[in-house]
Amino acid sequence: MQTEHVINSVITTRPSAIDFWETAQTLGFPAALWRLPNQRDKHLIVSFDEVLPRVSADLEELPAGFAISPFDNLATTAATNQSARMVFDQVETDSPARTLFLRADVQAHFSANGLSDMTVSSSADGDSFRKRLAGLRNRRSNTPPTSLVVTALPDPDAQTQYVRNVAKAVDAMRQGEFRKVVLSRTKRVQFSEAPNAVALFDRLCERYPTAFISAVSIPEKGQIWMSATPERLVSQDAHGIFRTVSLAGTQSAFEPDGTPKRPSEAMWSQKEIEEQALVSRYIIECFKKIRLREYLEEGPKTIIAGNLMHLGTQFTVDTHAVRYPQLGTVMLRLLHPTSAVCGVPRDTAFAFINQHETHDRELYSGFLGPVNIDANNEGPASHLFVHIRCMKLEGKQATLYAGAGLTEDSVPEREWQETEMKCQTLLSVIS
Ligand SMILES: C=C(O[C@@H]1C=C(C(=O)O)C=C[C@H]1O)C(=O)O
Numbered sequence: 001m002q003t004e005h006v007i008n009s010v011i012t013t014r015p016s017a018i019d020f021w022e023t024a025q026t027l028g029f030p031a032a033l034w035r036l037p038n039q040r041d042k043h044l045i046v047s048f049d050e051v052l053p054r055v056s057a058d059l060e061e062l063p064a065g066f067a068i069s070p071f072d073n074l075a076t077t078a079a080t081n082q083s084a085r086m087v088f089d090q091v092e093t094d095s096p097a098r099t100l101f102l103r104a105d106v107q108a109h110f111s112a113n114g115l116s117d118m119t120v121s122s123s124a125d126g127d128s129f130r131k132r133l134a135g136l137r138n139r140r141s142n143t144p145p146t147s148l149v150v151t152a153l154p155d156p157d158a159q160t161q162y163v164r165n166v167a168k169a170v171d172a173m174r175q176g177e178f179r180k181v182v183l184s185r186t187k188r189v190q191f192s193e194a195p196n197a198v199a200l201f202d203r204l205c206e207r208y209p210t211a212f213i214s215a216v217s218i219p220e221k222g223q224i225w226m227s228a229t230p231e232r233l234v235s236q237d238a239h240g241i242f243r244t245v246s247l248a249g250t251q252s253a254f255e256p257d258g259t260p261k262r263p264s265e266a267m268w269s270q271k272e273i274e275e276q277a278l279v280s281r282y283i284i285e286c287f288k289k290i291r292l293r294e295y296l297e298e299g300p301k302t303i304i305a306g307n308l309m310h311l312g313t314q315f316t317v318d319t320h321a322v323r324y325p326q327l328g329t330v331m332l333r334l335l336h337p338t339s340a341v342c343g344v345p346r347d348t349a350f351a352f353i354n355q356h357e358t359h360d361r362e363l364y365s366g367f368l369g370p371v372n373i374d375a376n377n378e379g380p381a382s383h384l385f386v387h388i389r390c391m392k393l394e395g396k397q398a399t400l401y402a403g404a405g406l407t408e409d410s411v412p413e414r415e416w417q418e419t420e421m422k423c424q425t426l427l428s429v430i431s
Pocket residue numbers: 182184231247248249250310340341388389401402403404405406422
């Protein structure tokens with residue numbers, strides 16, 4: 001494993017995020033670009049592992065990098081007691097570790113004035129990365145900007161099928177089989193040419209200042225995943241403050257005439273209040289399992305998430321005060337997949353999803369974010385978010401994913417409309 005990093009302190013002509021991204025693409029290296037909620041600075045990581053290691057999401061053990069986990073990560077959850085370490089699929093084929101990990105072989109930090117700091121691991125790959133980066137920059141200035149046309153790919157049965165599945169879920173819940181399930185669907189669109197992921201990322205950053213914005217390129221899968229998620233799963237900052245959020249209940253952030261609604265005046269139905277309370281209760285149950293009582297609970301409050309509003313409750317723990325430094329890792333394993341993306345009870349809801357959804361969720365409704373990154377010279381921090389409001393780019397095609405939390409009071413057509421609104425979060429920016 002490469003550990004030595006060289007700080008490139010004298011940067012005369014400063015490369016942009018696009019330069020880094022395109023260099024990684026040209027060399028076939030995975031890359032992640034992100035911006036934390038309510039921050040302006042952007043961060044980028046390039047990994048020199050052409051095939052990414054699959055790891056257990058252990059925040060104590062992992063080096064600096066970026067983690068991205070699929071929804072179906074329950075085997076990893078079951079492995080809570082295993083010794084936590086990086087496990088490579090190629091070596092241990094029956095490994096439960098499923099989180100893809102981009103080690104920070106290249107790390108760059110962009111402030112409002114452009115590149116402010118970069119490190120590149122000292123290796124042959126590091127050398128070729130630097131060379132390519134310089135070469136690409138010299139060529140790039142001549143590339144003319146292009147305008148994209150986005151067309152929806154027809155899927156005539158999608159609505160009927162989704163509505164039918166919601167009705168089945170409602171029936172099952174009325175018969176007491178489970179209390180909540182989140183059913184998702186996809187929507188596919190075609191671009192006139194392969195879009196520039198960094199340009200889309202920049203647009204998402206501008207439009208959604210309070211969201212976690214990311215673009216993750218995974219060459220071994222031929223995919224780029226982009227998201228603007230409002231949902232924090234687990235954070236542990238440089239001062240040892242742990243945070244998680246329960247988020248559920250959805251309505252448009254706009255009146256029918258297009259004027260923005262005031263969050264303080266949002267009206268929530270009993271169904272939505274209960275749906276969100278189930279997520280909060282799920283989090284509290286996780287705290288109970290580890291006998292942690294010293295958490296601060298704030299909410300529920302109405303939260304703006306781009307074109308939508310949700311009900312959210314924040315949970316905070318000072319891990320230094322409670323002497324629980326590994327809380328982030330422990331809670332991550334207990335929480336994922338939360339009832340905001342799976343259901344209650346979790347295993348029954350998970351089985352229902354597997355049986356009824358016709359698409360593979362892949363990385364949608366998993367989690368993603370920076371791990372052990374020291375962004376402000378304060379110490380390493382990890383910020384993992386639920387991977388929603390996202391799309392998968394494969395060349396010119398994009399697949400958007402959206403789900404809705406169902407209870408026995410759900411109205412199938414309304415749930416379909418909710419998934420349409422959720423798709424609009426990205427669609428309205430990329431179209
Ligand atoms: C599942 C999604 O979102 C989740 C489900 C919500 C709901 O059911 O109201 C609200 C916020 C998210 O926790 C999604 O966006 O795909």
